Amino acid sequence: MAFSVVVLAAGKGTRMKSDLPKVLHKVGGVPMVQRIINTVKSLGADDIHLVYGHGGEQLQATIKEDNLNWCLQADQLGTGHAVQQAAPHIKDQEDVLILVGDAPLIREETLSALKAVKASCDLALLTVELDDPTGMGRIVRENDNITAIVEHKDATDAQREIKEINTGMMMMSGADLKRWLGNLSNDNAQGEYYLTDVIAMAAAEGKRIQSAQPESPVEVEGVNNRLQLSNLERALQRRQANELMMNGVTLLDPARFDLRGTLHTGNDVVIDVNVIVEGNVTLGDNVTIGANCILRNCHIADNAVIEANSIIEEAQVGEACNVGPYARLRPGAVMHKQAKVGNFVEMKKTVLGEGAKANHLTYLGDAEVGPNANIGAGTITCNYDGVNKSQTRIGENAFIGSNSSLVAPVVIGDGATVGAGSVITTEVEDKALAVARGKQRNIANWPRPTKK
Ligand code: UD1
């Protein structure tokens, strides 16, 4: 059955003490509201209505979604009033799933369960039992039907004993919702239009109101301050780490692993502590990632070893390559099979051919390095003259002596050799030796200066 989703996200989030609207704060590297949108998209929602209020410009600049219906709630007069802003866009025949924008860990499976409950009754509520339900709307039941939600501030002492609470997530038909919304009043302790009042209206019409529960309460926990944000961040990281381990990844310490995006892994991947993975990352079979690495939007092929403290961003590492420790691969770095990049080597927009090596203290920018070339310690491609970037081409089997500067644009031929300490400014032909440095002069018995 067709269904649409209303996400309530107009609240200001005062307790975040932030210039950013609350729902744009990130969990697992993704703005909370984006995470919810992603979840309902994979659930197959036909339309998504986002009720927003504060920080509309920032929201619209960040959340780039086609088919998202933006509903402005200029004044926040309550959750019922918020849903009223979306009501004109809701069809009678469809079901409507109402969610809150600040509970980002809700899982697709849980919403599917809520949908399944709705399919066999008139109104489905997602509820949870809390040890301390203070502040929450309480679920009132009679026999096997839910009959009301009573807000904490409006509840009697007896009702406050109820531990089952409203998560704010619910589903009903569009026609019912719109009829009930039209009858809301703000005659209550907070002077607000409560969405929760529709439950008693439904019960009065003799509707069947049933509930579903999440697997864990963190799924429905809202964020009001940065402490709660950090708790949800940890919960999400643990959930993701568990999934990876169940998929066959070894995490040497799941509490010291952070995934802010999507990670695809082959078999027998091993990840040491304090690794941060961001964006879209793929690791092939038998890849090993050392401690303290940062991997961002990169692809690392089978049997590659990334040693500790390396940073790899928008780069590709080929099969059985060796990277680091302390290497930095910047956007556009590509390593072909069995290439090696060692400590304090930086690469940008550079292709390193199969089996080529740059083992120490080197900068390779805007360069193409042929197969099996050897780049000595301290080699630098001088790719920038202060205005323009230029290319360096180093041929197959070339040997660049230590501490050479290759002033681009320049070509070093196949099998060519560059003497250590050279400053190369013009082409070196295939198989030639280029030496471009001051000649050594020895002065015998040279008297050192003495202190006056
Ligand atoms: C609400 C529920 C309560 C439930 C609790 C769960 C009502 C009346 N109460 O209470 O039963 O236990 O959530 O967290 O619904 N919002 C708007 N516009 C508004 C008011 C709120 O968009 O005018 C949004 C907020 O941004 C937030 C959500 O609705 O995402 C919930 O609002 P909040 O003020 O937190 O409601 P509670 O008082 O906590």
Ligand code: MG
């Ligand atoms: Mg709340």
